[in-house]
Amino acid sequence: MGETERGPGFAAAIEVSLPATRKALAALRAGDEVVLTGPVYTARDSTHERLLTELHLSGELPHGLAGQTLFYAGPTPPAAGRPAGALGPTTSKRMDRATPALLRAGIVATIGKGPRSEEVRRACADNGAVYFAAVGGAAALLATHVTDAEMVAYPELGAEALMRLELDRFPAFVAIDACGENLYLTVALEWRGAADADGGDA
Numbered sequence: 001m002g003e004t005e006r007g008p009g010f011a012a013a014i015e016v017s018l019p020a021t022r023k024a025l026a027a028l029r030a031g032d033e034v035v036l037t038g039p040v041y042t043a044r045d046s047t048h049e050r051l052l053t054e055l056h057l058s059g060e061l062p063h064g065l066a067g068q069t070l071f072y073a074g075p076t077p078p079a080a081g082r083p084a085g086a087l088g089p090t091t092s093k094r095m096d097r098a099t100p101a102l103l104r105a106g107i108v109a110t111i112g113k114g115p116r117s118e119e120v121r122r123a124c125a126d127n128g129a130v131y132f133a134a135v136g137g138a139a140a141l142l143a144t145h146v147t148d149a150e151m152v153a154y155p156e157l158g159a160e161a162l163m164r165l166e167l168d169r170f171p172a173f174v175a176i177d178a179c180g181e182n183l184y185l186t187v188a189l190e191w192r193g194a195a196d197a198d199g200g201d202a
Contacts, residue, residue, distance in 0.1 A: 018167070019067050022108060022128040028174045030181040034132065035169040040071040040111065041152065044090055046160040048098040050153075055105055063153050063162060066106035069132075073111075074159035075149060076139075083149035084165070088139030089113040092131070096120050103127040111172060115184040125180025133175035133183070145170040 014028065018038030028034070041063075043051065054062040072090045079085030092112030099110065100123035108129050113136045124131060134142065148166035155161050175183045 013171070015169070018069055018109075020069070020108060020130075022178070025108060025130045026128060026178045028130055028177050030174050030177045030183040030186065032174040032177075034172050034174060036069075036111075036132065036167050036172055037169055038167060040069045040165050040167055041065060042073050042075060042161075042163045042165060043070045043095070044072060044074055044160045045094055046157050047154060047162050048095050048102075050157075050162075052098050052101060055101065061102070061105045061107070067108055068106075069109040069111060070102070070107055071111040071165065072113075075143070075146070075163065075165065076159070078149075082143055082146065084143045084146045086139035087143040087146055087165075089134040089136060089142075092116055092133075099123060103129045115182075116176060121176055121180050121182050121185075124176045124178060128178045130174060130178055131176040132172040134170070134172045142170065 013033045013035050016024070016028070016034050016036050018036055018040060051062065051065070060066070072092055072095055073087055074090070075084035076086045089112045091114050092110070093114060093116065095112070096117040096119065099120045103123045104127060109132060110129070111132045111134055113133055116131055120131070123129065145168050146165050147168045150164050151161060152164050153162040173183065
């Protein structure tokens with residue numbers, strides 16, 4: 001794990017190689033800017049239901065997912081010479097119900113957009129897992145960081161199938177770190193404190 005130099009006034013982005021060890025993830029802190037390189041597995045609502053079913057039946061994660069990262073996205077078909085025409089993160093809260101069980105079973109990181117539940121925050125802390133937040137509304141740009149895409153399972157689910165993507169310096173932020181620190185909560189509390197201070201000065 002290294003750092004990438006930015007211009008003056010910018011913090012360096014931390015380079016994270018995937019699949020990441022829990023030791024490497026433990027060095028990250030909520031609010032860190034990162035670039036992710038390596039394999040991730042796309043999983044949305046329907047795939048989560050399939051994974052939970054298989055986990056319940058066998059007691060372990062299927063398809064070699066132990067130690068891997070799940071990306072809450074459904075890539076579009078190849079376009080413009082890219083393996084995925086567009087790749088935007090979907091709302092992570094939709095996967096909150098399944099996430100604690102998947103983290104306990106061996107998923108080490110997730111990527112999506114938006115805040116997570118308190119149960120997910122605790123599960124990250126309990127299992128040394130990290131939640132990365134990607135920027136929404138930039139699906140075509142994010143797709144330029146995908147160098148390969150292949151079907152792994154559930155092709156009948158279409159865009160919601162389990163796919164393996166190879167990322168190259170994919171930009172994201174650490175939203176919940178392995179200690180359970182939550183960037184969304186921290187920013188909300190800071191904003192409320194600033195708003196209260198402004199109100200007190202009025």
